[in-house]
Amino acid sequence: MTDILLAHPNMSPIRGALAPRHEVHALWEYESSDTFLSSHGGAVSVIVTAGENRIDTALLGRLTNLRLIVCVGSGYDGVDVDWCARHGIAVVAAVGANAKDVADHALGLAIAAWRGIVADHDFIARGEWQAANRLPSRRTMTGVPAGIVGLGSIGRAVAHRLSALDMPVQWWGPREQSDAPFPKAASLIELAAESRLLVLCCRADASSHHLVDAAVLEALGPDGVLVNVARGSVVDEDALIAALRDGRLAAAALDVFATEPTPADRWRDVPNVVLTPHAAGLTTDTLRAMIGLAVQRVDAFLLGDEQDRGRVLSASVAAR
Amino acid sequence: MTDILLAHPNMSPIRGALAPRHEVHALWEYESSDTFLSSHGGAVSVIVTAGENRIDTALLGRLTNLRLIVCVGSGYDGVDVDWCARHGIAVVAAVGANAKDVADHALGLAIAAWRGIVADHDFIARGEWQAANRLPSRRTMTGVPAGIVGLGSIGRAVAHRLSALDMPVQWWGPREQSDAPFPKAASLIELAAESRLLVLCCRADASSHHLVDAAVLEALGPDGVLVNVARGSVVDEDALIAALRDGRLAAAALDVFATEPTPADRWRDVPNVVLTPHAAGLTTDTLRAMIGLAVQRVDAFLLGDEQDRGRVLSASVAAR
Structure with missing residues (x-):
């Protein structure tokens, strides 16, 4: 129950940074969500996403051990934060970073x-x-x-x-x-x-x-x-x-x-x-910083101690 | 000796504002500079120009009663200011206006x-x-x-x-x-x-x-x-x-x-x-203000009293 799911192809840049220390799945490489869910659904505890890409609660509901959604960008409108709060899933984003x-x-x-x-x-x-x-x-x-x-x-x-x-x-x-x-x-x-x-x-x-x-x-x-x-x-x-x-x-x-x-x-x-093609917040510098923050949060949550995990969860946007 | 010469077609917008009170000549409407100079050269005391359009000193030298060059814009690089100063011709521009x-x-x-x-x-x-x-x-x-x-x-x-x-x-x-x-x-x-x-x-x-x-x-x-x-x-x-x-x-x-x-x-x-086509300083608002200033200066110089003329001449860029 420490696997990571990348939900959208635009998350490819972060894969290399996570792969050495984590089990990482790319949803788009499976034939269907069902194929993925039946084989690995129970192992996923973290999703990494762009924030603006829609993640269906039907998918989330079947990830029974999901505890954290890390949005790499500053937005999190693709995630139903209230639903996540009700189901004990924390949502963090790089609010204000860009x-x-x-x-x-x-x-x-x-x-x-x-x-x-x-x-x-x-x-x-x-x-x-x-x-x-x-x-x-x-x-x-x-x-x-x-x-x-x-x-x-x-x-x-x-x-x-x-x-x-x-x-x-x-x-x-x-x-x-x-x-x-x-x-x-x-x-x-x-x-x-x-x-x-x-x-x-x-x-x-x-x-x-x-x-x-x-x-x-x-x-x-x-x-x-x-x-x-x-x-x-x-x-x-x-x-x-x-x-x-x-x-x-x-x-x-x-x-x-x-x-x-x-x-x-x-x-x-x-x-x-x-x-312009949704480029306002995506400079190479800020993207690097946001990816760094996302990786840091995933590492702290999956590899850190209780205090590290607490720090990640306290950044949840649900409280905002 | 109170005629006005417009040196370049881009001065057309100012013509209507000057025509009711002044004798205005458009250089580009004459067959050649010589044609204009032989008929009206001696009558011109004021040139109105954009500032960045080159005005040849050979032309200026033949306008024997020229006393003032009014640049509508903020620049005056088309005018040989030193040459004008030596020949008793004041050069004014809307410095800083735009x-x-x-x-x-x-x-x-x-x-x-x-x-x-x-x-x-x-x-x-x-x-x-x-x-x-x-x-x-x-x-x-x-x-x-x-x-x-x-x-x-x-x-x-x-x-x-x-x-x-x-x-x-x-x-x-x-x-x-x-x-x-x-x-x-x-x-x-x-x-x-x-x-x-x-x-x-x-x-x-x-x-x-x-x-x-x-x-x-x-x-x-x-x-x-x-x-x-x-x-x-x-x-x-x-x-x-x-x-x-x-x-x-x-x-x-x-x-x-x-x-x-x-x-x-x-x-x-x-x-x-x-x-962009030399558009930085040419908003309609600033253009209107700069044309207003140019017309005001021409009126003060040609229709005003000694004090009015003094005020126009004191704005000469030669001293800068």
């Missing part, structure tokens, strides 16, 4: 969308820059009110960066934050109505599903720019695409999508988008 | 190049994002040393923004700055050697021509990223292209070029570039 990288990327997306950097690049690549055809119609960012949805470690890092651009920042989130260094808007709709740049940094869970819907996009308005570095599920993506097509929203810069990988065809004729 | 816009754009270019935002966008557009093909190899920006070349109003605004990304900032420039809030490197070569991101914000003049040459690019190195929001003349562009092709420089994000518009073919096979 906040600065995500915030840097969010800022880059915001400026790229606002100032039209991707469009400008393509404009030159197509050979359309001519002497009489250079004056752009971008707006300044100075003084433009910005809104942050979710003022956790990422939201705070984004707010700090936008403040350096002389953009006044407000925020909104489902939880109060007594030490918030920025004013909180009365509601998400009011935040959107008072902002021209809206950056989504909130946690993804049932309460934030399609939080940004047609009404929020309408409040943000035809001069508004949406940036999403949270999760695709936070946005009603069909409503977003419709608003962009109709010119009811100026631009959107997205690192996360309703389904990932997002199909290229879905965005082919959607104007004023900047798209 | 510093924040340029700095925002520079920051956007830096992040886009460093984190590969344009490349990522194209990656998705080409349909190449697949489940097993998403892990990028970007590096973090946190803690990476950045260098600013030219710590004027733009350089300071860029340094302020990079500091918000937790990048330690040094600078170098040809002039001392007693109040500089960042440490000065001993030389440009040392700045490049100690930086992984180098942002060019300096003035373009004879002393800064090809300031960033093959040796500086070599010092910046294969992990280095160059951002240029100054002028194309500051960089040896052939050396830059060679370094990018050979992998001796990681990436370059350029808003300015050796010749503008830069030909698309010149960059077709050059890897890791982000290119």
Whole structure:
């Protein structure tokens, strides 16, 4: 009962670090979940996963000795934390570990969308820059009110960066934050109505599903720019695409999508988008640090003493 | 002797604001400079120009009653300021007016190049994002040393923004700055050697021509990223292209070029570039403000009293 299960092929990079000291199974190498479960299901005590990949509770329920789920990234929206808590399974994640990288990327997306950097690049690549055809119609960012949805470690890092651009920042989130260094808007709709740049940094869970819907996009308005570095599920993506097509929203810069990988065809004729492949938090440096933390936690839990195990379990996100 | 000459077609937007109160000539509407000079040369006392467009002293020398050159932008590298000073012609520019816009754009270019935002966008557009093909190899920006070349109003605004990304900032420039809030490197070569991101914000003049040459690019190195929001003349562009092709420089994000518009073919096979069409300082808001300032200066000089004229002349950049 000390085996480790890797649930998704994107966990391949961590395999080599665990294999020398642990029995590691790659779920995707078995013909089916059933094949795996019948042979090794009872031996698994730890799952290592990306956090955003969905792990079915039906699978979890059949891992009768499962005690710990280690999410390598900062998110854990693919795991039903409440279900796990009820079944005595701790869930840990690298919460906040990649906040600065995500915030840097969010800022880059915001400026790229606002100032039209991707469009400008393509404009030159197509050979359309001519002497009489250079004056752009971008707006300044100075003084433009910005809104942050979710003022956790990422939201705070984004707010700090936008403040350096002389953009006044407000925020909104489902939880109060007594030490918030920025004013909180009365509601998400009011935040959107008072902002021209809206950056989504909130946690993804049932309460934030399609939080940004047609009404929020309408409040943000035809001069508004949406940036999403949270999760695709936070946005009603069909409503977003419709608003962009109709010119009811100026631009959107997205690192996360309703389904990932997002199909290229879905965005082919959607104007004023900047798209990146869920890359905001995945710099080589942060990835190395997050993998290191995950390996350390697995080692402490499976090879350490009672105190080591206690330290790992106390990091469980269920208490947050 | 109160006529105004617009020297370049990109001055068309200002024409309507001047025409109601002034006699305005558009040089490009005449068959040749000679045609214009023989008919109206003696009547011109003011030129309005973009600042970066070259105005030949041979032309200036034949405008015998020229007293003032108004540069609409913040730069004036197209004007031979020393020659003008010797000939009693004042040169004014909107120095610093677009510093924040340029700095925002520079920051956007830096992040886009460093984190590969344009490349990522194209990656998705080409349909190449697949489940097993998403892990990028970007590096973090946190803690990476950045260098600013030219710590004027733009350089300071860029340094302020990079500091918000937790990048330690040094600078170098040809002039001392007693109040500089960042440490000065001993030389440009040392700045490049100690930086992984180098942002060019300096003035373009004879002393800064090809300031960033093959040796500086070599010092910046294969992990280095160059951002240029100054002028194309500051960089040896052939050396830059060679370094990018050979992998001796990681990436370059350029808003300015050796010749503008830069030909698309010149960059077709050059890897890791982000290119924008000299758009950093030209937001609609700042453009409106700069045109307003230029018109105000022309009105004060041509329609105002002695005190008004004195105020315009005292803004001459020759004294800087």
